[in-house]
Amino acid sequence: MAKSNKPIVWGPFAAGGTVTAFVTPVLILLTLSAALGHVPDGLTYEGMHTLASHWFGKLAIFAVITLSLWSSAHRLRSTFFDFGLRRDNLIAAVVYFMAIAGGLACLVFLLCI
Amino acid sequence: MAKQVSGKPYLREVSTTQWYLRNEIYLRYIARELTCVFIGIYTVILLVGIWRLSQGQVAYEAFLQALRSPTSILFHLVALAFSVYHSVTWFNLTPKAMPIQIGEQFVPDNVIIGAHYLGWAVVSLAIIILAGVF
Numbered sequence: 001m002a003k004s005n006k007p008i009v010w011g012p013f014a015a016g017g018t019v020t021a022f023v024t025p026v027l028i029l030l031t032l033s034a035a036l037g038h039v040p041d042g043l044t045y046e047g048m049h050t051l052a053s054h055w056f057g058k059l060a061i062f063a064v065i066t067l068s069l070w071s072s073a074h075r076l077r078s079t080f081f082d083f084g085l086r087r088d089n090l091i092a093a094v095v096y097f098m099a100i101a102g103g104l105a106c107l108v109f110l111l112c113i
Numbered sequence: 114m115a116k117q118v119s120g121k122p123y124l125r126e127v128s129t130t131q132w133y134l135r136n137e138i139y140l141r142y143i144a145r146e147l148t149c150v151f152i153g154i155y156t157v158i159l160l161v162g163i164w165r166l167s168q169g170q171v172a173y174e175a176f177l178q179a180l181r182s183p184t185s186i187l188f189h190l191v192a193l194a195f196s197v198y199h200s201v202t203w204f205n206l207t208p209k210a211m212p213i214q215i216g217e218q219f220v221p222d223n224v225i226i227g228a229h230y231l232g233w234a235v236v237s238l239a240i241i242i243l244a245g246v247f
Contacts, residue, residue, distance in 0.1 A: 017203055025193060026241060028155060029193065030246070032189040040245050045173045049166065049170075065156055084128075102156075105160065109166070
């Protein structure tokens with residue numbers, strides 16, 4: 001049977017697409033509120049620090065950020081192809097590397113809190 | 114009567130960089146694909162927020178202050194529109210990606226889609242309440 005890495009790439013893409021579909025619009029509303037000068041209690045330093053200090057909060061933040069990065073990277077790869085950039089192997093390597101680097105950075109930041 | 118067979122097959126010329134301008138369906142497809150750019154950039158903003166949070170109160174509050182720039186507000190509005198478009202297209206595709214069969218019958222598409230919209234509303238409301246907006 002031919003070996004394929006498609007399930008490994010596609011699994012987190014599907015998970016990430018679902019996570020971003022459910023939470024990204026409301027997260028944007030919350031940071032938009034902060035951008036307009038009304039910082040919700042949960043987004044103040046105390047609120048975010050309390051959330052990110054708890055293991056469950058760390059897990060939730062890590063899951064949302066890594067899955068969003070991965071699904072964006074995967075879709076960006078096909079978007080580049082759609083816009084005529086046909087060097088798919090190179091683009092795939094770059095976008096997936098950036099997603100993994102972002103995920104690792106997120107892990108390090110969370111462990112520092 | 115035998116047809117003349119040409120040695121050269123007909124190749125339709127398709128622009129590799131502007132093919133999606135040909136019709137509305139392609140345009141909707143490319144709009145859906147472009148949602149990743151805005152969701153991706155927004156996720157990087159969140160990541161920067163977590164980085165600044167890890168550096169302490171002064172750094173995090175500078176991050177909140179930076180969010181208040183006009184560019185940031187404009188980006189938020191555009192990203193909001195694209196992220197809602199992603200949610201709508203994603204949920205509308207779920208019956209195709211994940212058909213549910215009970216006995217001999219498939220659960221109707223609009224039931225699966227409706228359940229996702231309901232879940233989306235509940236999750237959004239829960240996050241708004243947890244974030245202490247009210």
